[in-house]
Each structure stands twice: as structure tokens, then as C-alpha cells.
Amino acid sequence: MDLLETCQDLAAWRQQQQAPLHFVPTMGSLHEGHQQLIRRAAALRQGSGQPPSVLLSVFVNPLQFGPGEDLESYPRNLRSDIDLAAAAGATALFAPNVAEIYPRGEAGLTRVVPPLLLRQGLCGRHRPQHFEGVATVVIRLLTLVRPDLLLLGEKDWQQLVILRRVVADLGLPLRIQGCPTVREADGLACSSRNRRLSPSQRQQAAALPAGLAAAAAQVRGGLSQAPALTSQLARQLEAAGLRVDYVELVAPHSLEPLQQVQGLALLATAVHCGSSRLIDHCFLMSRLPIVAIDGPAGAGKSTVTRAFARQMGLVYLDTGAMYRALTWWVLRQGADPADAAAVEPLLLDLDLQLSAGGAGEQLVSINGFDVTEAIRSPEVTAQVSLVAAHGCVRQALTAQQQAMGLKGGLVAEGRDIGTAVFPDAELKVFLTATAAERARRRAQDLERRGFEVPPLAELEAQIAARDHQDSSREVAPLCQAEDAVELVTDGMAIKAVIQALVDLFRERVPEEAWPAANGV
Structure with missing residues (x-):
């Protein structure tokens, strides 16, 4: 697997590629969820059936961290990331520093601002600059990489919805593939921040997927009203010792609040467990699509x-x-x-x-x-x-x-x-x-x-x-x-x-x- 550390390295490598290029952007500290994205990227074929080249990026983006958030303590281990990416089938890994991605610094940066209606709710309410930072870095990476296919995890659903909209609005010539959330043995969604949880905090955090699963079972049993679903889940999470940022029922694509489950709905939540902020969700359906x-x-x-x-x-x-x-x-x-x-x-x-x-x-x-x-x-x-x-x-x-x-x-x-x-x-x-x-x-x-x-x-x-x-x-x-x-x-x-x-x-x-x- 090739290691690329500068934009010049990337450009030279990109010129040599003849196969379709599939791209997986990450902030590193790779886990099984990232590896599944890489495996999916390697397995997917374009119309020609030609095996693709798979590029993974590792870049901890300072723009998507707000004041007091965990930018400095965010886990970093490039050596481990290289080994895990290679084992999953990546062709190359792009690991630039901040100066490579933002050569004029933050003050000289052209920013990408997603639609307000998509970024103001859910995580955006508690992290107001987060999705602007995400959109800015992803568009910057896309212009450098020029992939045919971009693979993103469904775990970060709001991010996926926003990036689909930004790519469509800018008319970028690529497809976006969402991939399902990968979970650990206790049901917790794979996340780099899980590594900072103590054993007792892991037990607390397990209430998050368990509560969502219980809500989905209630919907299958006939419960459909948002206030009952969200308030009951919030109580369960708080009883487990988690600090709740939000529990909301929204339309999956507009992210607008819903009063009841009708068709497809997203039940999303974010909680704090120790020093880690964890997000999770489940999709609810009143009938099949x-x-x-x-x-x-x-x-x-x-x-x-x-x-x-x-x-x-x-x-x-x-x-x-x-x-x-x-x-x-x-x-x-x-x-x-x-x-x-x-x-x-x-x-x-x-x-x-x-x-x-x-x-x-x-x-x-x-x-x-x-x-x-x-x-x-x-x-x-x-x-x-x-x-x-x-x-x-x-x-x-x-x-x-x-x-x-x-x-x-x-x-x-x-x-x-x-x-x-x-x-x-x-x-x-x-x-x-x-x-x-x-x-x-x-x-x-x-x-x-x-x-x-x-x-x-x-x-x-x-x-x-x-x-x-x-x-x-x-x-x-x-x-x-x-x-x-x-x-x-x-x-x-x-x-x-x-x-x-x-x-x-x-x-x-x-x-x-x-x-x-x-x-x-």
C-alpha cells in the first residue's frame, strides 16, 4: 500500500491510476467500521467490472471541532491505521498535515456552508460550526482526489445527508455510497471515541443501542407518536447515567421534526459518556418502502x-x-x-x-x-x-x-x-x-x-x-x-x-x- 503525505505525492499517484477510484475519507484511529468501508470500496465494480483503486485519507480536521471539544485528545495512531487499511484492501493512504490541506490557514480559506435547514438540527444545534467544517474539508479532499465513488458510513447520518446535498448542489461528477453502521459485540456503534471509555462507561454506553432497539420494538408493536418515543428513550439513557444532548424523531432526508412515525423515520440521539460524545440512531418504518x-x-x-x-x-x-x-x-x-x-x-x-x-x-x-x-x-x-x-x-x-x-x-x-x-x-x-x-x-x-x-x-x-x-x-x-x-x-x-x-x-x-x- 502506498503512503502519500503531500498533495504533490497524491497528484503523482493519481496520474498513474487507470482503474476507477473509490475514496474513503476518515479522521484516522481506524476501527472495524472503517475497514468495512474499505472492503466495500474494494468490492464494488463500475460498469466495466474493472477492480477499483481504493484511497483512504487520514486527516484530523480542526475545522469541525468547536471550542472546548476534543481536537487535541482525539486519538491518533498512523502506524496502526496503515496496517489496518492495508489489511482491509486499501491501495493507498493519504495522510497530509494541516498545512497541506489548508495552505493559507483558516483565515485564507474558502469555506463550504451547507443549507441551514440540514445543519441546524440534531448535532448542528449543539455543534454550530461542525458541518461547515466537515463540508469544507470533504470538498477540499474531493477536488484533490477526484474519485469516481465516495464511500461514507450511515452511522453519521446527518453528515451523509449534508454531503450528498453539497455534492449534488456543486454538481461534482461522482457517486456517493452510504454503508450501514458497524457495531461492536455489545451493540455500540463503532467509533474512535469508544476507545476512551472505561469498562464501567462501556456498560453505561451500551444503554444507547439497547434503548434504540427497544424503541424500534415499540414501533413494531404499534406505538408511533414522537413525544412518547423520545421522552421514554431519554429517560432510559439518563437512568443509565448518560448525559443526553438530544433525542429526536425526524424525517431522514429533510431532517425536519416529525410528530409520528409515518413511512420512514429516523430516531436519532447524542449522549455524553465520560469525556466521549456518542451518537447513534435507528430507522423506523410504519410499513416497508x-x-x-x-x-x-x-x-x-x-x-x-x-x-x-x-x-x-x-x-x-x-x-x-x-x-x-x-x-x-x-x-x-x-x-x-x-x-x-x-x-x-x-x-x-x-x-x-x-x-x-x-x-x-x-x-x-x-x-x-x-x-x-x-x-x-x-x-x-x-x-x-x-x-x-x-x-x-x-x-x-x-x-x-x-x-x-x-x-x-x-x-x-x-x-x-x-x-x-x-x-x-x-x-x-x-x-x-x-x-x-x-x-x-x-x-x-x-x-x-x-x-x-x-x-x-x-x-x-x-x-x-x-x-x-x-x-x-x-x-x-x-x-x-x-x-x-x-x-x-x-x-x-x-x-x-x-x-x-x-x-x-x-x-x-x-x-x-x-x-x-x-x-x-
């Missing part, structure tokens, strides 16, 4: 949503297949797809089933007929917008979809998932592409399925007409939810689109709350 993916016809939603759901361990709900199946049934019964009065009786005793096949594919049946392939025919495609536009149809199938989503744990795609079906989804994405790109994909799909392929210009005109029909219908028109993220997929490979969805999901649902079924 839901992802809503909307967009126009032919945008590739089904393909990427199915793969994304499989990777994240979510149930895949193809609502478009439900409308297609009903359209197939309407045509089979000889009813007029445009006549709501003719379609409505067919909704009575409707048996519409979605299930997984042996190879993981989605099977669709309606009233005992397997229509998995039949619903993709040009005849069904041409009529499905007419059937889906009827209020009676939207009402019946929306109710069925919402019943499927009561427990959560699913990803649904369609035209109005984020606006009508699951308006409280943790993540909403509007997945789209130009009409020309969708026509090209539609031609490929028809050819693969053995159907006749019309000219591309004709397919593009059909897609444009359907877009107009879907977006102008009176009932549940196709539109982007206000809080949805638009993802334009022109020129993106399927793997790149799936990775974009994973990144968006992880910004909203941490791995601690929902571990991935297949990768991260």
Missing part, C-alpha cells in the same frame, strides 16, 4: 423496474400489465374498449393475478387465462389507453394495487403510481425517453416477440398519439408527480438506468433500513 416509477409508454419501465426490484429485494408490481390484461379480456368478450358502459360489467368478479415464474419472470393471468405473452400484442397495445381511461377501470384497479401495497416492500410502475396509487411512496421516478428512442425500442421488442414491425416513423407517430391520449384523459392523466425525479434514459444502457435507480433509492432508503437482496 415503496418505489413508484411512472412514465410514458415505451420508456423501458418494465425491463429496468423488474431488474431493480430483483436487486433490491422488492416485489415487482407491473400495473401496466394489469391494464393490458383487462384490455385483452375486453377484446376477448367482444366489448367496445371505448364504451365505459360495456367495460364496467366485466369488472365484476374479475380475477386478475400477478405471480413470479420459475425464472423470476412475471406471469399474468385473468379469469384463469395465462395472458403473459398475449397482452404484449399490437392489438392490445392499440386499445389499452382507451380501457385505462375509464373511471370505473381506474377505480377498480387502483383499489387492487393499493391493497397489494398496504405492507409495502414493492416497486410499482405505470402511468399514475406516484400521483394516484402510491402518493406517499419513498421514491418517485418519472422514467422517460424521446419518442424517437421509444419507437426504436418498440421495434426491437416487436421483432423479438415475432410480431410484424411497422416503419419507425409510424411507430413514433403512434407513440406520440398515445402520449397525448394518456396525458389528456380526464381520469388519472399521465403526469410527473411534483416530488418525482425525472430520469431521461436516451443513450443509457440498461445497467446504467438500474444503477441510477439504485442510487436514487439509497438516497432515500438507507441500507440499514432495507438491506439489498443482490448487491447495493
Whole structure:
């Protein structure tokens, strides 16, 4: 492992790197949590599959320590850090001094100030300059290192939220990967400050993860009100001899206070044990996470949503297949797809089933007929917008979809998932592409399925007409939810689109709350 001590060393080393560069910034005094970050950094692969170079930095940043805090006594042991980093798989370790990072001193420093709403609560209330110092040093390091991927621990959740926002606002060209909290045998989150705890203080500190676990159990038992959760946890911590800075229930991404657990919530706390200040948290869910993916016809939603759901361990709900199946049934019964009065009786005793096949594919049946392939025919495609536009149809199938989503744990795609079906989804994405790109994909799909392929210009005109029909219908028109993220997929490979969805999901649902079924 290379040891780099100056910015000049780093620049020379950086020029030699051909592989993707993954970066783990630390203040040293490494522990198992840091090693897990390094191992994750070494294991992750970019699109090419090429093994990455992993750079770890060790720099005790004076800007993030306030008056009277433990800057001078913060544990430092570079020799041990070098050994632990090398054992975990780091390619190089960057250990600069303060003059290398701040050559003009603090007075001559350009500072990075995160949004007030993110830095004023939780730890920011008790450490007012802390996150400005964190953001300033991390951006300084990023400009020197220029990594492809930045790995940060979910243990410092407020810091992770702030750095994601700062990187996004500055438009820096890198991905951020959050990694779950690593805990010691007694449940205490790994921290360099744990080493300063005496045996009796360790017993006191163990009340912190135990209290959070008890609160999570209460939520699973039905307790949801913030005052009851926070006051009870604060009493437990104080009874153990810990001095409480705060116990708060907040929204995980805005960090705004919550009055109750609804969807995903963060229960966060900070305490003093002896001379050490310890932070910890747990994520609480009133139901499992839901992802809503909307967009126009032919945008590739089904393909990427199915793969994304499989990777994240979510149930895949193809609502478009439900409308297609009903359209197939309407045509089979000889009813007029445009006549709501003719379609409505067919909704009575409707048996519409979605299930997984042996190879993981989605099977669709309606009233005992397997229509998995039949619903993709040009005849069904041409009529499905007419059937889906009827209020009676939207009402019946929306109710069925919402019943499927009561427990959560699913990803649904369609035209109005984020606006009508699951308006409280943790993540909403509007997945789209130009009409020309969708026509090209539609031609490929028809050819693969053995159907006749019309000219591309004709397919593009059909897609444009359907877009107009879907977006102008009176009932549940196709539109982007206000809080949805638009993802334009022109020129993106399927793997790149799936990775974009994973990144968006992880910004909203941490791995601690929902571990991935297949990768991260």
C-alpha cells in the first residue's frame, strides 16, 4: 500500500491510476467500521467490472471541532491505521498535515456552508460550526482526489445527508455510497471515541443501542407518536447515567421534526459518556418502502423496474400489465374498449393475478387465462389507453394495487403510481425517453416477440398519439408527480438506468433500513 503525505505525492499517484477510484475519507484511529468501508470500496465494480483503486485519507480536521471539544485528545495512531487499511484492501493512504490541506490557514480559506435547514438540527444545534467544517474539508479532499465513488458510513447520518446535498448542489461528477453502521459485540456503534471509555462507561454506553432497539420494538408493536418515543428513550439513557444532548424523531432526508412515525423515520440521539460524545440512531418504518416509477409508454419501465426490484429485494408490481390484461379480456368478450358502459360489467368478479415464474419472470393471468405473452400484442397495445381511461377501470384497479401495497416492500410502475396509487411512496421516478428512442425500442421488442414491425416513423407517430391520449384523459392523466425525479434514459444502457435507480433509492432508503437482496 502506498503512503502519500503531500498533495504533490497524491497528484503523482493519481496520474498513474487507470482503474476507477473509490475514496474513503476518515479522521484516522481506524476501527472495524472503517475497514468495512474499505472492503466495500474494494468490492464494488463500475460498469466495466474493472477492480477499483481504493484511497483512504487520514486527516484530523480542526475545522469541525468547536471550542472546548476534543481536537487535541482525539486519538491518533498512523502506524496502526496503515496496517489496518492495508489489511482491509486499501491501495493507498493519504495522510497530509494541516498545512497541506489548508495552505493559507483558516483565515485564507474558502469555506463550504451547507443549507441551514440540514445543519441546524440534531448535532448542528449543539455543534454550530461542525458541518461547515466537515463540508469544507470533504470538498477540499474531493477536488484533490477526484474519485469516481465516495464511500461514507450511515452511522453519521446527518453528515451523509449534508454531503450528498453539497455534492449534488456543486454538481461534482461522482457517486456517493452510504454503508450501514458497524457495531461492536455489545451493540455500540463503532467509533474512535469508544476507545476512551472505561469498562464501567462501556456498560453505561451500551444503554444507547439497547434503548434504540427497544424503541424500534415499540414501533413494531404499534406505538408511533414522537413525544412518547423520545421522552421514554431519554429517560432510559439518563437512568443509565448518560448525559443526553438530544433525542429526536425526524424525517431522514429533510431532517425536519416529525410528530409520528409515518413511512420512514429516523430516531436519532447524542449522549455524553465520560469525556466521549456518542451518537447513534435507528430507522423506523410504519410499513416497508415503496418505489413508484411512472412514465410514458415505451420508456423501458418494465425491463429496468423488474431488474431493480430483483436487486433490491422488492416485489415487482407491473400495473401496466394489469391494464393490458383487462384490455385483452375486453377484446376477448367482444366489448367496445371505448364504451365505459360495456367495460364496467366485466369488472365484476374479475380475477386478475400477478405471480413470479420459475425464472423470476412475471406471469399474468385473468379469469384463469395465462395472458403473459398475449397482452404484449399490437392489438392490445392499440386499445389499452382507451380501457385505462375509464373511471370505473381506474377505480377498480387502483383499489387492487393499493391493497397489494398496504405492507409495502414493492416497486410499482405505470402511468399514475406516484400521483394516484402510491402518493406517499419513498421514491418517485418519472422514467422517460424521446419518442424517437421509444419507437426504436418498440421495434426491437416487436421483432423479438415475432410480431410484424411497422416503419419507425409510424411507430413514433403512434407513440406520440398515445402520449397525448394518456396525458389528456380526464381520469388519472399521465403526469410527473411534483416530488418525482425525472430520469431521461436516451443513450443509457440498461445497467446504467438500474444503477441510477439504485442510487436514487439509497438516497432515500438507507441500507440499514432495507438491506439489498443482490448487491447495493
